[in-house]
Amino acid sequence: MKKVAVFTSGGDSPGMNACIRAAVRGAIYYGIEIFGIRHGYDGMIRGEITPMKSYSVSNIIQKGGTILKSARSKEFRTKEGRAIAHEQLQNLGIEGLVAIGGNGTFTGAQVFYEEYGIPTVGAPGTIDNDLYGTDYTIGYDTAVNTALDAIDKIRDTADSHDRIFFIEVMGRDSGYIAIQSGIAGGAELVMVPETFTPLEEVIETLKQGWNRSKTSSIIIVAEGEEGGATEIGSKIKVIFEDADIRITNLGHVQRGGAPTAFDRILASRLGLGALEGLINGQKCVMAGIVNNQLVYTPFKDTITKLKPISDDLIRMVRILSV
Amino acid sequence: MKKVAVFTSGGDSPGMNACIRAAVRGAIYYGIEIFGIRHGYDGMIRGEITPMKSYSVSNIIQKGGTILKSARSKEFRTKEGRAIAHEQLQNLGIEGLVAIGGNGTFTGAQVFYEEYGIPTVGAPGTIDNDLYGTDYTIGYDTAVNTALDAIDKIRDTADSHDRIFFIEVMGRDSGYIAIQSGIAGGAELVMVPETFTPLEEVIETLKQGWNRSKTSSIIIVAEGEEGGATEIGSKIKVIFEDADIRITNLGHVQRGGAPTAFDRILASRLGLGALEGLINGQKCVMAGIVNNQLVYTPFKDTITKLKPISDDLIRMVRILSV
Amino acid sequence: MKKVAVFTSGGDSPGMNACIRAAVRGAIYYGIEIFGIRHGYDGMIRGEITPMKSYSVSNIIQKGGTILKSARSKEFRTKEGRAIAHEQLQNLGIEGLVAIGGNGTFTGAQVFYEEYGIPTVGAPGTIDNDLYGTDYTIGYDTAVNTALDAIDKIRDTADSHDRIFFIEVMGRDSGYIAIQSGIAGGAELVMVPETFTPLEEVIETLKQGWNRSKTSSIIIVAEGEEGGATEIGSKIKVIFEDADIRITNLGHVQRGGAPTAFDRILASRLGLGALEGLINGQKCVMAGIVNNQLVYTPFKDTITKLKPISDDLIRMVRILSV
Amino acid sequence: MKKVAVFTSGGDSPGMNACIRAAVRGAIYYGIEIFGIRHGYDGMIRGEITPMKSYSVSNIIQKGGTILKSARSKEFRTKEGRAIAHEQLQNLGIEGLVAIGGNGTFTGAQVFYEEYGIPTVGAPGTIDNDLYGTDYTIGYDTAVNTALDAIDKIRDTADSHDRIFFIEVMGRDSGYIAIQSGIAGGAELVMVPETFTPLEEVIETLKQGWNRSKTSSIIIVAEGEEGGATEIGSKIKVIFEDADIRITNLGHVQRGGAPTAFDRILASRLGLGALEGLINGQKCVMAGIVNNQLVYTPFKDTITKLKPISDDLIRMVRILSV
Known part of the structure; x- marks a missing residue:
C-alpha cells in the first residue's frame, strides 16, 4: 500500500483531531503517502482531497472538532455517488481508507468495499460510547x-x-x-x-x-x-x-472542547492502530480497545451487536445516593 | 454597632461566598459580633440565625453558590412577616444587616428600615450586571x-x-x-x-x-x-x-461554578465595604465599585435607575465580525 | 461485621473523597456502622475517630484532597504505636478497616493484621499509578x-x-x-x-x-x-x-483539583468494592480494577510486584512526533 | 493612511491574538490594507511581512500565544537594524504600525518614529499589569x-x-x-x-x-x-x-492558555482603539483603558511613570486572613 486517505464522518467528537494526527504521522513514519478528505463522503465525491504532511497536523492534538470537517452524506448512499467517489480516489491512486466515525460511516465503507474493493479500517469517533468492539469511543471521556x-x-x-x-x-x-x-x-x-x-x-x-x-x-x-x-x-x-x-x-x-488526556491517548492509539491495520491487510474492521488491548472487529459486528451498560453501574447509583 | 448579620437573597451568583467571608472576617477584625442568616428573609422570619466565626468561612472563597442558602420570600412582603423578622433580630440584639442580593432584596431592606429602623447596607449579587451604582455585580464575570x-x-x-x-x-x-x-x-x-x-x-x-x-x-x-x-x-x-x-x-x-479571580476580589471588596459602611452609619445603600472606587448608592437609585449597555460594545460586534 | 472504619494515608490524591463517600454510603446501605479516622494511622493512635453518616459525605465527591486528612505516621511503625491504635479501635468496637493509600499504608495494615487480627481492605489512592493489582490508581487520571x-x-x-x-x-x-x-x-x-x-x-x-x-x-x-x-x-x-x-x-x-469523571467513578467502585470485600471476609488485600473487573490482590503482591509501562506507549511517542 | 501593519513583541500574553484580530478586522472595516509582521522587530528587519485578510484571523480569538510570534530583537536596537526595517516597510508602502507589547517594544517604536517618522500606536500586551496608562494590560486577568x-x-x-x-x-x-x-x-x-x-x-x-x-x-x-x-x-x-x-x-x-472573557474584550477594544488612533493621526502613544474609557498615553509616560499597587488591596489581605 503506497497511498491512503483519512477522513471524519458523522457527528464530530473531541479527539478526532488527535486520531487524524496519529494516522497521518503513522503513515509518514511507515513511508506511506497520506491524503486528507474534507467533509467525509461528500468531500470524497466532490474531490476535496489534499496531501497531508507532518506539519499539517501540528498543534491540533488539543483541539475539539475536526480539521477535516465532517458531514452526513446523502449522495454516498446512492450508487452514482459512490461511483464518483471511487473515481476520485482512483485518480489520486488512493488504495485504502482510515474512516473516523460511527456505524453510519462504517456501513458506507462496507458497501464501498463490496463494490470497489477499497479497504477501510475504522476508528470509533462518537461521544455516545455505544459501539460494539471497543470499551471506549473517541470523545466519550471528554x-x-x-x-x-x-x-x-x-x-x-x-x-x-x-x-x-x-x-x-x-x-x-x-x-x-x-x-x-x-x-x-x-x-x-x-x-x-x-x-x-x-x-x-x-x-x-x-x-x-x-x-x-x-x-x-x-x-x-x-x-x-x-x-x-x-x-x-x-x-x-x-x-x-x-x-x-x-x-x-x-x-x-x-x-466540543479540548479532548481530555484519556481521549487524546485513545484517539492516538486508534488512529495509529487503524493505519497499521490497513497496512497489514485489514479491511472492513474497526480498531478498538478491549481490556486495554488493540483489537479489530468486523463492521458487520459493530453494526449489529449491542454493547450493554454494566448493571454494576446502575446498581451503584442507588447505593451511593443513600 | 456591636452585632450585625449577613445574608444572601434572590437568585444566587458565584462569589456570594467570598462576599460573606469578607463581611464575616471584616466584622471579626473590627471586634463586632456577626451572625449568618440562612435562606434570606425567610430564614430571618424563621429564626435560622447562627453566630459566624472566622473558621465558619474557611475554605469557601472558591465555592459557587452560597453557604447561607438563598430564597425569594413571600412572607417578608407582608407586614406580619416583617414584624416576626424584626422580633427575631431583636432577640439576638442584631443592629444592622449586610444583604447580598439584587433589587428585590434591597426593596425589602428599604421597607424594613422605614418600619423598624434596622439599617442595611447591600452588596450587588446577581449574574446579570444590571444594577445601577456599580460597574460590575458579583457573579457577572464568572x-x-x-x-x-x-x-x-x-x-x-x-x-x-x-x-x-x-x-x-x-x-x-x-x-x-x-x-x-x-x-x-x-x-x-x-x-x-x-x-x-x-x-x-x-x-x-x-x-x-x-x-x-x-x-x-x-x-x-x-x-x-x-x-x-x-x-x-x-x-x-x-x-x-x-x-x-x-x-x-x-x-x-x-x-454556578467556582468564581473567577475578578469576582472573588470584587466580592471581597464589596463584602468588606458593605460591612465598613454599616459600621460607619450608612443605611439603605448598596456598596458598589465605580471607576475602581468604592461608592455607596441609595437603594432608591439602584431600584429606579437604569444602567445602559455601552454603545461601543454593540458597535464592536459589527466591526469585529467583518 | 458490625462496625468498620475508613481512613486515608500517605500522599493525598484527587478522588480520595469520592472513595470515602462510597465506603460510607456502602456501609450505611448494608446496615453497618462506619467511622472516619482523621490523619491516617497517626489519628488512629490519637483516637481521632468519629461516626460517619450519609450527610457526612454529602457534596464531597467533587472535592480534591481528603476530608479525613492524611499523614505519614512514624509512630505506627513502632510496636507501641500499633498497640495504642489497636486499643482505640477496640474501645469503639471497630472490627475492620478500609484503607485508602499506597504501599506504605498497606505495609502497615499487613503488620497490624498479623499482630492484632484486624482485617484491612485497601483502595489504591496515589497519583503515580505505580501499584500492581490495578490498571489505574485513584487520582492518576486527574x-x-x-x-x-x-x-x-x-x-x-x-x-x-x-x-x-x-x-x-x-x-x-x-x-x-x-x-x-x-x-x-x-x-x-x-x-x-x-x-x-x-x-x-x-x-x-x-x-x-x-x-x-x-x-x-x-x-x-x-x-x-x-x-x-x-x-x-x-x-x-x-x-x-x-x-x-x-x-x-x-x-x-x-x-490537587476536582477529580475527573474517570477518577470519581473509579474511586466510587473501589471504595464500595473495598467495603464489600471487608464484609465478605477479605483481608490484607487491595481492591483494584483489572480489565474493567473488580479484583482483590494480596498486599504482599502489591508491595513486591512491579507494574511495567507499556512498550506500546513509549514507541508511540516516537512515531507521533515524526 | 492606506497601509498599516500589526506585530507582537516582547513576552507573549494571552489575548494578543484577540488584539491582532481586532486590529485586522478594524482595518478591513475602514478600508485600509493591513499586514502582519512575524517575530516582532526581528521579522520586520528580515521582511517576514504578509497581507492579513479577515479569514487570517478567524478562530484565533480563543487562542493563547500569538499567531504572529514574538521575539526580543537585539538588531533593532542598532541603527543599521532600524534602517533595514524601515526599508522593508517602505518597499510595501506601510505607513503606520500597531505594536502589541510592553515598554521595550514602545521604546523601540519611539526611536523609530524619531528617525523615520513612522507612527506607531501601541497596545499593552503583558501579563504583569505594570504599565502606566491603562488599568489593565492584555493577559493579566488570564x-x-x-x-x-x-x-x-x-x-x-x-x-x-x-x-x-x-x-x-x-x-x-x-x-x-x-x-x-x-x-x-x-x-x-x-x-x-x-x-x-x-x-x-x-x-x-x-x-x-x-x-x-x-x-x-x-x-x-x-x-x-x-x-x-x-x-x-x-x-x-x-x-x-x-x-x-x-x-x-x-x-x-x-x-499561556485561552484568554478569559475579560482579556478578549480588553484586547479587542485596545486592538481596535490602537488602529483607530493610528488612522486619526495618533503616534508614539499607547491605547489603554482608564476608568473604563479608552485613552491614549504617550510612550514617554508609559515608560517613565510607575503604576502603584492599591494600598487597599494590601490591607485587605491582612483583614481577610483574620
Whole structure:
C-alpha cells in the first residue's frame, strides 16, 4: 500500500483531531503517502482531497472538532455517488481508507468495499460510547467530563435554592454519558434508555431524599429516555407543586472542547492502530480497545451487536445516593 | 454597632461566598459580633440565625453558590412577616444587616428600615450586571466566562459541520452577559433586549457571512430578547431551509461554578465595604465599585435607575465580525 | 461485621473523597456502622475517630484532597504505636478497616493484621499509578489531565517564542504521568525512570526537529529521571547555546483539583468494592480494577510486584512526533 | 493612511491574538490594507511581512500565544537594524504600525518614529499589569486566573496534609499577579516587591495562624521579591523545623492558555482603539483603558511613570486572613 486517505464522518467528537494526527504521522513514519478528505463522503465525491504532511497536523492534538470537517452524506448512499467517489480516489491512486466515525460511516465503507474493493479500517469517533468492539469511543471521556462540569455547577445553584433539577444529557440510544456523569456528579437518580424507569421510581426517590433531609436533588435523564427531561420534569412538577423543580438540557456543548488526556491517548492509539491495520491487510474492521488491548472487529459486528451498560453501574447509583 | 448579620437573597451568583467571608472576617477584625442568616428573609422570619466565626468561612472563597442558602420570600412582603423578622433580630440584639442580593432584596431592606429602623447596607449579587451604582455585580464575570466556555465548545462543532447556532444566554432584562460573551466568543451577531434587532438584520448577517465564505456562524440571544433563541432560530430555519441551524439554551449552568479571580476580589471588596459602611452609619445603600472606587448608592437609585449597555460594545460586534 | 472504619494515608490524591463517600454510603446501605479516622494511622493512635453518616459525605465527591486528612505516621511503625491504635479501635468496637493509600499504608495494615487480627481492605489512592493489582490508581487520571493542561498552556508560549521546554512532572519511581501527559501533550520526547534515555537521544531529537523545521519542542521529564528536568535541561543549554531553552517543574499542583469523571467513578467502585470485600471476609488485600473487573490482590503482591509501562506507549511517542 | 501593519513583541500574553484580530478586522472595516509582521522587530528587519485578510484571523480569538510570534530583537536596537526595517516597510508602502507589547517594544517604536517618522500606536500586551496608562494590560486577568487555579489545587493538598506552602507567581518588578491571586486564593500573606516584608512578618503570620488553629497556610511570593519563594521558604524551614513546609514555583504556565472573557474584550477594544488612533493621526502613544474609557498615553509616560499597587488591596489581605 503506497497511498491512503483519512477522513471524519458523522457527528464530530473531541479527539478526532488527535486520531487524524496519529494516522497521518503513522503513515509518514511507515513511508506511506497520506491524503486528507474534507467533509467525509461528500468531500470524497466532490474531490476535496489534499496531501497531508507532518506539519499539517501540528498543534491540533488539543483541539475539539475536526480539521477535516465532517458531514452526513446523502449522495454516498446512492450508487452514482459512490461511483464518483471511487473515481476520485482512483485518480489520486488512493488504495485504502482510515474512516473516523460511527456505524453510519462504517456501513458506507462496507458497501464501498463490496463494490470497489477499497479497504477501510475504522476508528470509533462518537461521544455516545455505544459501539460494539471497543470499551471506549473517541470523545466519550471528554463528553462525560463536560457534562459533569455542568452538573457540578448546577449542583451549586440547586443547593443554594433547595431545588430539584432534571438535567438532560446526550445519548439517543445509549445511557453511557448519563450513567457515568450521573455517578460522578452524585446524582440521586439516572434514567437511561436501556432500562425502563417508571415514574413511581422518580417520585419515590425524591420522597426518600426529603425523608433523609436532602433539600436538593439532581436527576440525570439520557436524551433517549422517553419524553426526555422536559416531559418527565413537567409530570413531576404537577405531582409536587410546592417543590422548586427546574429542567435543563445540556445540548451541543457536550460535543466540543479540548479532548481530555484519556481521549487524546485513545484517539492516538486508534488512529495509529487503524493505519497499521490497513497496512497489514485489514479491511472492513474497526480498531478498538478491549481490556486495554488493540483489537479489530468486523463492521458487520459493530453494526449489529449491542454493547450493554454494566448493571454494576446502575446498581451503584442507588447505593451511593443513600 | 456591636452585632450585625449577613445574608444572601434572590437568585444566587458565584462569589456570594467570598462576599460573606469578607463581611464575616471584616466584622471579626473590627471586634463586632456577626451572625449568618440562612435562606434570606425567610430564614430571618424563621429564626435560622447562627453566630459566624472566622473558621465558619474557611475554605469557601472558591465555592459557587452560597453557604447561607438563598430564597425569594413571600412572607417578608407582608407586614406580619416583617414584624416576626424584626422580633427575631431583636432577640439576638442584631443592629444592622449586610444583604447580598439584587433589587428585590434591597426593596425589602428599604421597607424594613422605614418600619423598624434596622439599617442595611447591600452588596450587588446577581449574574446579570444590571444594577445601577456599580460597574460590575458579583457573579457577572464568572457567568460570562461560563457562557464563553460553552460558546467556545459549540464553535468547535459548528465549524466541523458548517452549522449556524443560536445560543441563548441569561439576562431577562439585560444584554450584559450576551454582549460580553458574544464579543469574546467571536459571535457574528448579538441580540439584546436593550435594542431592537429586526429579523432582517439576522438574515442580512448570515447572507453576508456566506458571501465572505464563512461556513459557520454563531448568534447570541439574550434570554430577554423577544421570542428567545428558540423562536428566532425557528423563524430563520424556515427562511434558509438548506442551512443546518441549531438552537441551544445554556441555562442554569451559568449560575454556578467556582468564581473567577475578578469576582472573588470584587466580592471581597464589596463584602468588606458593605460591612465598613454599616459600621460607619450608612443605611439603605448598596456598596458598589465605580471607576475602581468604592461608592455607596441609595437603594432608591439602584431600584429606579437604569444602567445602559455601552454603545461601543454593540458597535464592536459589527466591526469585529467583518 | 458490625462496625468498620475508613481512613486515608500517605500522599493525598484527587478522588480520595469520592472513595470515602462510597465506603460510607456502602456501609450505611448494608446496615453497618462506619467511622472516619482523621490523619491516617497517626489519628488512629490519637483516637481521632468519629461516626460517619450519609450527610457526612454529602457534596464531597467533587472535592480534591481528603476530608479525613492524611499523614505519614512514624509512630505506627513502632510496636507501641500499633498497640495504642489497636486499643482505640477496640474501645469503639471497630472490627475492620478500609484503607485508602499506597504501599506504605498497606505495609502497615499487613503488620497490624498479623499482630492484632484486624482485617484491612485497601483502595489504591496515589497519583503515580505505580501499584500492581490495578490498571489505574485513584487520582492518576486527574493528575495527568492537570499536567496536560499545564503542557497545553506552555505550548502556547513555547510556540510564540520558538522555545524548547523541559517540563518535569511527578513520578518518583514511575513514568506513568510522564508518558501519558507526554503523548497527550504532543511532546517530542518523554524521559521516564523505567528506561534509560541517553543525553544523545535528547540531542538527536532536537536536531531532527530543527531539520523538519520544528521551531519549538517540549520534552517531558519524570521526577524520578536521574537529574530531573533542571539538570538535563542545563546540560542541553550548554550544547545548544543559541537555542532558547526553559525549564519548568509543575510541582504540587498535580496533587490537587476536582477529580475527573474517570477518577470519581473509579474511586466510587473501589471504595464500595473495598467495603464489600471487608464484609465478605477479605483481608490484607487491595481492591483494584483489572480489565474493567473488580479484583482483590494480596498486599504482599502489591508491595513486591512491579507494574511495567507499556512498550506500546513509549514507541508511540516516537512515531507521533515524526 | 492606506497601509498599516500589526506585530507582537516582547513576552507573549494571552489575548494578543484577540488584539491582532481586532486590529485586522478594524482595518478591513475602514478600508485600509493591513499586514502582519512575524517575530516582532526581528521579522520586520528580515521582511517576514504578509497581507492579513479577515479569514487570517478567524478562530484565533480563543487562542493563547500569538499567531504572529514574538521575539526580543537585539538588531533593532542598532541603527543599521532600524534602517533595514524601515526599508522593508517602505518597499510595501506601510505607513503606520500597531505594536502589541510592553515598554521595550514602545521604546523601540519611539526611536523609530524619531528617525523615520513612522507612527506607531501601541497596545499593552503583558501579563504583569505594570504599565502606566491603562488599568489593565492584555493577559493579566488570564494570568491571575491561571495562578489562582493552581493555588486552589495546592490548597487541596495543603489542607489534607496540614502544610505550609510558599508559592511563587510571576511579576519581576510588580506584585499585581501576586496580590490579586493571593486575595482571590485566600492566602495568609502576600509578598510583593513594591513593599518590604520583613521575615518577622512571615513568622508572625504563621504563628498567629497556629494560635487560631489554622493547620495549613499559603504564602504568595512575587517573582521580584528578594530571594523569591525558594530562599524565603528555606529560611522559614530552619525556624519552624517541625512544620511541613513546601515551596513551588508556578512558572511559565502563567503565560499561556485561552484568554478569559475579560482579556478578549480588553484586547479587542485596545486592538481596535490602537488602529483607530493610528488612522486619526495618533503616534508614539499607547491605547489603554482608564476608568473604563479608552485613552491614549504617550510612550514617554508609559515608560517613565510607575503604576502603584492599591494600598487597599494590601490591607485587605491582612483583614481577610483574620
